[in-house]
Amino acid sequence: MEKIDLLASLPLFEGLSRAQLESLSRAAFESRYAAGELIFSAEAPTRGLFVVRDGHVKIFRSTLEGREQTIYLIGPGQPFCLAGALGHDPAPASAMALSRCTVLSFPSALLESLGREEPALLVNMILSLSARLKQAMAMIENLALKELPERLAAFVLVEAGAGQLAVLSVPHVEIAKVLGTTPETLSRTIKRLAAEGLLAQEGRNLRILDRPGLTRLAGLDC
């Protein structure tokens, strides 16, 4: 897909004119990363907004001793570093390529001037930031108030959406970092939910066998 057609297809840029999309497209800086490569680290100065063109990226925080918690998994067409897009503070978290990936970045100054010309861009950014904040609040609830089987059940339901299959685009070792556990404990918990007839493992993916049971376990309303 041409860069400008990709930009035109993103909800973030909905409502922009062709001329505005063209200036975004010209200003977008395209970078390629190898799997495991750091895109930016928390505390580094931010450079604007990023969009994954292809591949997957994780957004994470780590302690001085190297323990890590993944906050978001970002796939093709999704923006990241929204919290650093217009401010002058350092990035609040680090970003790493989970696979070979291509990332577009848009400088803050351009976003701000385009946004003042076409406020729809700013409204879209507010809606994207709101969605990210809601995901972060759900993760806070998960980490603070739920045990791992409940967290796994909630995760599978979100990933599967209305379907029966949670297609996991990244390895289980990365899913474990999202769920705040180790790969071994995650694997044991998947086996336990499979033994209870709630889900089945299909390669890397997880198939929902008993949606009401999984929903009850997740502590969600049916």
Place this chain on the structure above:
Amino acid sequence: MEKIDLLASLPLFEGLSRAQLESLSRAAFESRYAAGELIFSAEAPTRGLFVVRDGHVKIFRSTLEGREQTIYLIGPGQPFCLAGALGHDPAPASAMALSRCTVLSFPSALLESLGREEPALLVNMILSLSARLKQAMAMIENLALKELPERLAAFVLVEAGAGQLAVLSVPHVEIAKVLGTTPETLSRTIKRLAAEGLLAQEGRNLRILDRPGLTRLAGLDC
């Protein structure tokens, strides 16, 4: 303070003309709440943006079984429900008055039309949302990767800012809900840090006695 002067003093409304502040002021709905009263609950339809005029409010998530995690404590002059200000989704968390308080609310439609007329309002909203998202990410790191003494040390350093005294505007039972623990465990942990000479309890407040020690414990760079 007159309502319009209060609005003019808020960073959220910086850059708005007097006429724009006046239409905000006319549209602002003022509500009073008693301590412990629910302002809105998660999953209720949102009505726009809220600002605390006086008193304190907590933003929290709770499970079906009634366990709670406080995400933010909101004081005078601070906005809340930013994630629901422009969207049409239900509120991502609940809000409760921690003391007698007065709250102003601004309807979504007015914020959006004013924002399209004066994009500075939308830019301010993006910066406020970014700040909230950063706080949420810090809380995720705290819950996932830090033990309670580290979390308490980080909390005291943030509340004290550049000063030596963390002035706690809400009771310890509410601080415990922010730190994801019980009041008893929080009390034991405060005593432990006091015995180690890191801080001292002064009524409800906590005084920093050893900032480098507390910073090391919090796992932050000095």
